[in-house]
Amino acid sequence: MNHSVQPISIDHAKQISDVLETLETILLGKRDQLEMSVACMLARGHLLIEDVPGTGKTTLAQALGVCMGLDWKRVQFTSDLLPADIVGVSVFNNQTQQFDFREGPAFTSVLLADEINRAPPKAQSALLEAMEERQISVDGATYPLPDEFFVIATQNPVEQLGAYPLPESQLDRFLVGISLGYPDPATERQLMQAGDRRASINNLQAVANKTQLQQWCLEADATHASDAIYDYIQALLLRSREGNSGLSSRAGLSLVRLSKSLAYIGGRDHVLPDDVQRAFPALAGHRLTGRVSSGKAAAMDILNSVPSP
Amino acid sequence: MKWFKRKPNMDNSAIRLDQRTLYALSALLLLSQLPHVMHLPIWVSMLGAGIVAVKLWVHHRASAVGHFILSPIGMSAIALGGAVLVRAHYGYFMGRDPCVAFLFILVSAKFAEVRKPSDSTLLLCLAGFLLLTQYFYSQSILSALITLPAVLALGNALAVIRDSSNAPSTKNNLRMVGKLLLQGAPLAALLFVVFPRLPGPLWSLPDDATAKTGLSDSMAPGSIGSLSRSDEVAFRVEFKGAPPPTNQRYWRGPVMSNFDGQRWTVQESAARVRVTGAGKPNTTHYTVMMQPNHQKWLFALDHPTSLPMSVAADTNDSRVLAQMTTDLQLKSDKSITRVTRYSQTSSLSDSFKPPVRPQASLTQLAGNNPKAVAFATKLRAESKTNTDYANALLDHFNKNNFHYTLQPTLLGDNPVDDFLFSTRNGFCEHYASAFVVLMRAAGIPSRVVTGYLGGEMNGNYMIVRQSDAHAWTEAFLNGKWVRFDPTGAVAPSRVDTNMAAALGDGEPVPMMARAGNGWLKRIKLGIDEMNHDWQRLVVDFNNESQYRIWEKLGLPRLKLWQITVLVLMITGLWCLVVLGFPLARGVNMSAEDRLWFRYTNLLKRFGIERASTETPHEFIERASLALPEVSAVQTLGQDLVTLRFKRLDESESKELGASIRHKLNGLYFRHLLKAR
Numbered sequence: 001m002n003h004s005v006q007p008i009s010i011d012h013a014k015q016i017s018d019v020l021e022t023l024e025t026i027l028l029g030k031r032d033q034l035e036m037s038v039a040c041m042l043a044r045g046h047l048l049i050e051d052v053p054g055t056g057k058t059t060l061a062q063a064l065g066v067c068m069g070l071d072w073k074r075v076q077f078t079s080d081l082l083p084a085d086i087v088g089v090s091v092f093n094n095q096t097q098q099f100d101f102r103e104g105p106a107f108t109s110v111l112l113a114d115e116i117n118r119a120p121p122k123a124q125s126a127l128l129e130a131m132e133e134r135q136i137s138v139d140g141a142t143y144p145l146p147d148e149f150f151v152i153a154t155q156n157p158v159e160q161l162g163a164y165p166l167p168e169s170q171l172d173r174f175l176v177g178i179s180l181g182y183p184d185p186a187t188e189r190q191l192m193q194a195g196d197r198r199a200s201i202n203n204l205q206a207v208a209n210k211t212q213l214q215q216w217c218l219e220a221d222a223t224h225a226s227d228a229i230y231d232y233i234q235a236l237l238l239r240s241r242e243g244n245s246g247l248s249s250r251a252g253l254s255l256v257r258l259s260k261s262l263a264y265i266g267g268r269d270h271v272l273p274d275d276v277q278r279a280f281p282a283l284a285g286h287r288l289t290g291r292v293s294s295g296k297a298a299a300m301d302i303l304n305s306v307p308s309p
Numbered sequence: 310m311k312w313f314k315r316k317p318n319m320d321n322s323a324i325r326l327d328q329r330t331l332y333a334l335s336a337l338l339l340l341s342q343l344p345h346v347m348h349l350p351i352w353v354s355m356l357g358a359g360i361v362a363v364k365l366w367v368h369h370r371a372s373a374v375g376h377f378i379l380s381p382i383g384m385s386a387i388a389l390g391g392a393v394l395v396r397a398h399y400g401y402f403m404g405r406d407p408c409v410a411f412l413f414i415l416v417s418a419k420f421a422e423v424r425k426p427s428d429s430t431l432l433l434c435l436a437g438f439l440l441l442t443q444y445f446y447s448q449s450i451l452s453a454l455i456t457l458p459a460v461l462a463l464g465n466a467l468a469v470i471r472d473s474s475n476a477p478s479t480k481n482n483l484r485m486v487g488k489l490l491l492q493g494a495p496l497a498a499l500l501f502v503v504f505p506r507l508p509g510p511l512w513s514l515p516d517d518a519t520a521k522t523g524l525s526d527s528m529a530p531g532s533i534g535s536l537s538r539s540d541e542v543a544f545r546v547e548f549k550g551a552p553p554p555t556n557q558r559y560w561r562g563p564v565m566s567n568f569d570g571q572r573w574t575v576q577e578s579a580a581r582v583r584v585t586g587a588g589k590p591n592t593t594h595y596t597v598m599m600q601p602n603h604q605k606w607l608f609a610l611d612h613p614t615s616l617p618m619s620v621a622a623d624t625n626d627s628r629v630l631a632q633m634t635t636d637l638q639l640k641s642d643k644s645i646t647r648v649t650r651y652s653q654t655s656s657l658s659d660s661f662k663p664p665v666r667p668q669a670s671l672t673q674l675a676g677n678n679p680k681a682v683a684f685a686t687k688l689r690a691e692s693k694t695n696t697d698y699a700n701a702l703l704d705h706f707n708k709n710n711f712h713y714t715l716q717p718t719l720l721g722d723n724p725v726d727d728f729l730f731s732t733r734n735g736f737c738e739h740y741a742s743a744f745v746v747l748m749r750a751a752g753i754p755s756r757v758v759t760g761y762l763g764g765e766m767n768g769n770y771m772i773v774r775q776s777d778a779h780a781w782t783e784a785f786l787n788g789k790w791v792r793f794d795p796t797g798a799v800a801p802s803r804v805d806t807n808m809a810a811a812l813g814d815g816e817p818v819p820m821m822a823r824a825g826n827g828w829l830k831r832i833k834l835g836i837d838e839m840n841h842d843w844q845r846l847v848v849d850f851n852n853e854s855q856y857r858i859w860e861k862l863g864l865p866r867l868k869l870w871q872i873t874v875l876v877l878m879i880t881g882l883w884c885l886v887v888l889g890f891p892l893a894r895g896v897n898m899s900a901e902d903r904l905w906f907r908y909t910n911l912l913k914r915f916g917i918e919r920a921s922t923e924t925p926h927e928f929i930e931r932a933s934l935a936l937p938e939v940s941a942v943q944t945l946g947q948d949l950v951t952l953r954f955k956r957l958d959e960s961e962s963k964e965l966g967a968s969i970r971h972k973l974n975g976l977y978f979r980h981l982l983k984a985r
Contacts, residue, residue: 224956228902270955273924307921309902309953 012216013267019067019207020265026063026201027056029187033178036282037064037152039261041213042220045175045254046131046151048116050292053156055180061112061152062201068213069206070109070148077119083126087136088143101138106130109148109210116153117163127151128170148213157293165290168245175254177286179293220264225256225271228309232276233259235306236284243298245288255283273308330429331368333462333469333479335361338420340459341436344443344452345413350398353410356391357417364421384418391415409442429470433463448648448848449840461486492887496880501850502858503876505869523602524562524759524778526575530724533759534715534736537808539775540821543761544599544608545841546771553593555763556804557657559611559781559792560773562760564636570676571724573742573757581632582664589614589656596620598844599649607631607639608760608773610655611792617651620849635665636756650849659792667785671754678725678746685750695753695786702747703798706740709733713800715816737803740795741780754785758792763807768838776808776822901953901962904969908949911973912942914980925950939979945972 016038023034037060040047049057058074065072075086088104105111106127113127130136134145153174155166171177183191194200208216233255240247247255258279263271280303285295338361346354367375377383391414392402399407416435423432440459443452464486465479477485523543524536546552565573592614599607607617607630617630617639630651631641674682688705692698712734720727725746728739735743741757748755762779764771781794796811797804803811809818821830859866867875898906909919912932919928929946936942951957952965 224954226954226956227899228953272926272950272954274926277922277924304922308924309905 012219012264015208015212016216016265022067022204022207023060023063026204027060027180028190029183030056030060030180033180034060035262035265036176036178039258039265039279040176041068041148041150042217042261042264043175043254043257044217045258046153046173048171048174048177048286048292049152049154050157050177050179050286051154051181055182057152057154057180058112058114059201060180061110063204064150064152065110066201066204067207068110068148069209070150070213072110072112073105073108074112074114075105076114077116077123079118079120081119081123083123084138086123086126087130087138090139099139101141101143103143104136106136107143107145109146109150111149111151113151113153115156117155117165119164121164124164124166124170127153128173131173148210148217157291168287168290171286171290172248172250174286175258176282177292177295178282216264220261221257223260223263223269223271225260229259229271229273229276230256232273232306232309236276236280236302239302239306240284240288243288243302247284247287251283251287255279258283277303277308328368329469330426330466331365333466334420334423334429334432335365337433337436337459337462337466338417340462341440341456342413342417343459344440344455345409348406348446349410349413352394352398353391353413356387357413360387360417360421379421381422384421387421388415388418391418405445409445412439412442426470429466433466433470437463448844450843451840460490464489496883499879499883500876502855503872505852505855505872523604523775524606525604526563528563528565528573528738528742528757528759528780529571530717530720530728530735530739530742533738533778533780534717536778537715537736537776537822538817538819540819541775542600542837543602543773543775543777544597546598546764546773547596547769548771549594549596552764552766552771553610553657555806557610558762558764559779559794560608560761560764560777561611561613561637561639561758562606562608563758564634564638564783565757565759566636566671568673568675568742568746570678573745575638576636576670578634580635580665582635582637584614584616584633589658591657592654593657594652594654596650596652598841599645599651601646601648603644603646605631605641605644607641607645607649607651607653609639609653610657611758611760612637612656612658612661613639613653614656615654617653620650620652635663637661648844648848660789662788663785663790667754667790671756671785672749672752674746674749676723676725678723680723680726680730681743681746682750684729685747688747689751695751695784698751698753699748699784699786699791699793702744703793703795706744706795706798711735711740711799713737713796713803713811715812715818737796738780740799741782744782744793744795745784748782748784756783757781758783762794762804765807767834767841770838770841772834772837774819774822776819779803900966901949904966904973905949905953907973908945911977911980915939925953939976941972941976941979945969945976948972 020031020034020038023038024031027034037047041064049060051057061072061074064070075081084104086104087106088102090099090101092098093100116124116127130145130149131151134147134149136143136145156163157179182188233252236255237247237249237252255276259271259275262275262279263269266275281296281299284299284302286292287295288298289295339358342354342357363375363378366372367379378387392411395407395410395414396402398410401407402411416432416439419428419432419435423429436459440456440463443456446452461483465482468477468482468485525532552558563575566576567574593610595610597608597617609617613633616633619628619630630649631639634640688701689698692701710733713736714734715736717735717739718732720732725743728735728743729747738757738759745755745757757780759778759780761773761777762781763777764773766772779796781792781796783790783792785791794804800811807822809822812818820827821833856866905925909928912919915932915936917932917935923931925946929943929950932946933943948965948969952962952969957965
């Protein structure tokens with residue numbers, strides 16, 4: 001279709017589309033969200049999914065981990081969750097007469113934090129430190145997390161009672177907010193006919209590995225964004241600040257990175273306004289209103305009032 | 310007579326306007342009716358609002374009664390009934406008020422039977438006209454502001470009826486109308502300053518039999534007192550030089566020489582005097598802006614030495630507005646029905662030589678006031694000269710417990726006797742009347758002068774209110790008319806300060822005439838000053854004012870055709886600025902963006918317009934689908950995307966830019982050929 005779009009390396013485009021195709025066999029009909037998740041991963045951000053239970057959040061986390069050749073863990077956030085339940089705890093060892101650190105579930109590559117808004121702020125912030133710094137501090141010692149550490153947090157948009165909604169400052173740390181949503185009827189039928197997909201996930205083969213992922217991250221970051229693109233992104237940020245809650249500079253930086261990743265996944269070595277327009281609602285939605293669902297409309301409003309380059 | 314051939318039962322849906330149009334028209338109608346609520350009878354406004362209500366009601370809930378009311382028959386009946394009621398209410402028909410009231414009813418009736426888009430357009434014009442008639446009443450800032458919402462509604466309605474099924478939101482419409490108004494404002498200002506003004510109003514308003522305010526041609530006990538309870542503005546004055554001191558601010562109005570025992574009236578005389586103002590002492594020049602009072606007198610400081618010359622005249626030589634009578638009244642042929650501005654000269658003195666000798670009638674006495682006559686005869690015998698006698702009279706008022714009040718005791722059949730010897734309290738007209746009677750009883754020619762005494766400085770101009778209304782006297786002594794103000798003998802502060810200072814507590818002094826500087830009064834004075842400037846600078850702006858601006862700028866007087874050409878040129882330039890603003894954006898663009906801009910503009914000529922948020926990709930795809938035969942559209946577009954978004958080194962980008970420019974020119978040429 002578009003002659004100006006020339007893949008920079010056939011290799012990576014092919015490989016990434018392999019990853020996406022594999023993921024699609026697990027999560028049917030969610031190509032867009034899958035691409036956004038992978039882009040989020042390549043942009044070294046974290047993913048927030050706002051959804052009712054049973055729409056495939058866990059499956060997504062698991063499949064992503066397996067496909068990329070990474071290990072994954074899951075923490076169910078509850079109102080009595082303690083920071084130690086996430087990051088780990090020092091235990092006294094009788095034999096060595098010393099404290100041994102027992103790593104918590106956070107020491108993994110892909111961490112699914114289920115219903116993050118159900119846990120009290122203290123537990124939330126333990127996770128958020130890990131997300132931002134990619135390290136964990138316990139009892140004065142600092143333990144680094146793997147480079148590819150990737151958090152998928154979910155929150156339930158319906159249940160409000162006994163929930164601790166994430167404050168704006170922390171929402172800002174999630175690069176992308178998406179919602180998987182219910183599948184369309186045809187897909188749903190297919191889902192029901194296929195039965196439980198746990199087995200198929202277990203049979204899933206890794207399509208990539210850690211080294212490749214790191215390479216992709218570097219390459220995605222090197223994607224070219226022209227002045228026109230930066231102008232456009234700045235205009236979007238400015239427009240968002242005319243409202244009640246504007247987007248931070250961190251959000252602007254994230255928008256650049258996410259747009260680059262999307263361009264990279266699309267097999268291009270340069271960012272197009274289309275990438276920015278695609279990235280913007282996913283990035284700005286939860287930051288603007290605190291909710292993915294309502295934020296998307298606000299983000300679209302901004303997008304529709306700023307001329308594209 | 311074709312009307313009976315029409316199908317009697319038209320489809321109801323034909324009568325139903327679509328909702329957007331209906332609401333827009335309703336809002337417009339109500340808002341253009343709003344300014345009239347103040348001066349039309351309440352039932353007219355209720356009728357107007359009622360018709361809108363019925364129309365909306367019928368729109369939402371079909372009802373036979375409602376349909377009948379809104380049918381041409383029902384509306385004709387309402388219009389006819391309205392005409393009859395208006396005639397009954399005012400007692401006449403050919404005048405400003407009844408005509409505006411009738412127009413109001415007709416426009417409302419037209420709204421009731423609006424069905425087609427063409428009807429809506431007509432209604433817009435009618436509403437605009439109805440809005441204009443508001444200026445027959447007042448041209449103040451407030452009345453200009455109150456029409457603004459209606460103007461916005463008018464613009465909104467225009468935008469809605471243009472394409473009612475697909476109209477943008479009201480908010481957007483209003484924003485657009487506001488923008489258009491703002492864009493038009495500089496042009497309006499330019500035309501206002503530059504374009505020749507039409508001399509005078511195009512129409513002349515009929516002289517309504519409306520309630521006359523201000524001093525009239527007769528004076529009875531209580532008539533000035535009741536006038537003094539109003540703080541309405543009588544006129545405003547601008548002085549060339551310092552304003553006269555408070556006790557010299559006698560504004561001469563109707564002069565009353567005839568007395569029937571109860572009532573003083575103006576002597577009807579056709580005699581006019583020629584005015585030679587030269588060589589008079591203590592001359593002051595000023596400009597008066599008189600509020601319409603539907604009377605014929607113009608006011609001047611005592612005594613006038615010139616004829617009032619209109620300042621708002623559109624010709625070089627200004628018009629004489631009134632003649633001077635032998636008793637130095639300034640009397641116009643026509644009633645003052647609109648704000649009138651005239652320049653005037655006066656000599657500030659309390660005596661003047663008469664142009665003609667006083668008539669014998671000026672010593673005539675009427676009515677039955679035996680005690681007063683006896684008192685006068687006695688006192689005259691005790692005084693050496695007439696002047697001594699007059700001073701003795703003032704002394705009498707001063708020393709015998711006379712009282713100055715706005716609420717005097719009612720007088721009987723011998724008002725002067727009653728007043729002088731029993732009640733001894735009264736307002737200025739009582740004192741003036743009694744003084745003249747006493748003077749005449751002693752055989753001295755004298756008369757009552759009514760007018761205003763006082764005036765309050767507000768910024769650089771003076772406000773004279775109805776509450777300043779006053780009556781004083783003149784007596785013919787030693788070949789001169791000398792002013793005597795008996796009120797001053799009783800209440801000196803009336804002359805030296807104002808009415809409020811002279812009256813005791815508990816008198817019904819109107820708010821604006823009160824002493825002190827309450828915040829409300831300050832605000833009102835501030836508003837008055839604003840309106841005064843508005844009247845002076847905007848409403849009274851005329852050819853003369855225009856020429857003055859030209860002169861100040863050092864420009865020669867231009868001929869009409871020169872002005873026309875100038876205005877057209879500036880208008881053209883302004884339109885370029887306003888319309889070309891989006892084009893001008895290109896100036897700040899990078900070279901790549903400018904090429905892209907040229908590309909989108911070129912495609913616009915092919916009929917493909919880019920939405921502002923459309924990405925280049927989407928646009929190119931859409932354009933190449935719409936113009937499959939022009940392959941350059943796609944290749945050019947992709948080159949542009951490459952140029953603008955890919956990483957290129959300088960030479961590559963230069964080369965690509967040149968090739969794009971080449972292709973763009975080719976495409977443009979192709980468009981020109983196609984246009985042929």
